[in-house]
Amino acid sequence: MHYITVHDKTFQPFLSEMEIQGAVRKIGKSLNQDYKGKQPLFIGVLNGAFMFCSDLLKTVDIPCEITFVRLSSYDGMESTGEVRSIINLQEDIAGRDIILVEDIVDSGLTMQKALTYFETLNPKSVAIASLLVKPDCLKCEIDIKYCGFEIPEKFVVGYGLDYNGHGRNFKEIYQLRQE
Numbered sequence: 192m193h194y195i196t197v198h199d200k201t202f203q204p205f206l207s208e209m210e211i212q213g214a215v216r217k218i219g220k221s222l223n224q225d226y227k228g229k230q231p232l233f234i235g236v237l238n239g240a241f242m243f244c245s246d247l248l249k250t251v252d253i254p255c256e257i258t259f260v261r262l263s264s265y266d267g268m269e270s271t272g273e274v275r276s277i278i279n280l281q282e283d284i285a286g287r288d289i290i291l292v293e294d295i296v297d298s299g300l301t302m303q304k305a306l307t308y309f310e311t312l313n314p315k316s317v318a319i320a321s322l323l324v325k326p327d328c329l330k331c332e333i334d335i336k337y338c339g340f341e342i343p344e345k346f347v348v349g350y351g352l353d354y355n356g357h358g359r360n361f362k363e364i365y366q367l368r369q370e
């Protein structure tokens with residue numbers, strides 16, 4: 192088993208590059224069907240979703256735009272449960288079909304707060320695409336229309352996801368090692 196160390200923690204392989212790319216292609220295929228004839232605006236949530244956004248957009252073949260925002264609610268390995276800020280949305284999203292692209296949904300509070308905020312800007316529709324969802328951690332009802340993997344309640348890093356700033360650069364996803 193190829194363990195990795197990030198800061199003081201050891202992680203074990205969880206999702207391979209092939210599994211991730213397969214899931215990304217599947218989401219892209221659904222988006223191409225569902226948004227045919229529309230021109231969606233993808234809103235990538237930085238920093239974590241940068242890799243997912245990049246790979247996902249390569250599988251999308253309908254006319255579309257992409258922009259990025261930053262929402263912050265996480266501190267180390269704990270979700271603080273509050274969105275501290277939504278930074279950088281310069282586009283006018285009124286009347287647009289929005290697809291929020293997120294790396295992982297844990298408590299769901301970040302996405303719920305983001306949805307509430309985006310809805311005040313009167314988009315035509317808002318859907319969420321998240322590569323990972325931890326169903327056992329959800330603290331609110333949230334519709335994740337496009338989901339790559341449902342995963343257990345364990346901290347993961349890699350493929351854009353960090354542990355205190357490190358570990359985003361891996362092509363694979365690693366899970367906190369069983370003690």
Ligand code: 5GP
Nearest residue numbers: 265270296297298299300301346347352353
């Ligand atoms: P939520 O508000 O759904 O609890 O948290 C969502 C955010 O927490 C994600 O965008 C991500 O940045 C961070 N997060 C949640 N779970 C994990 C995890 O297992 N690993 C990492 N690296 N970040 C996580």
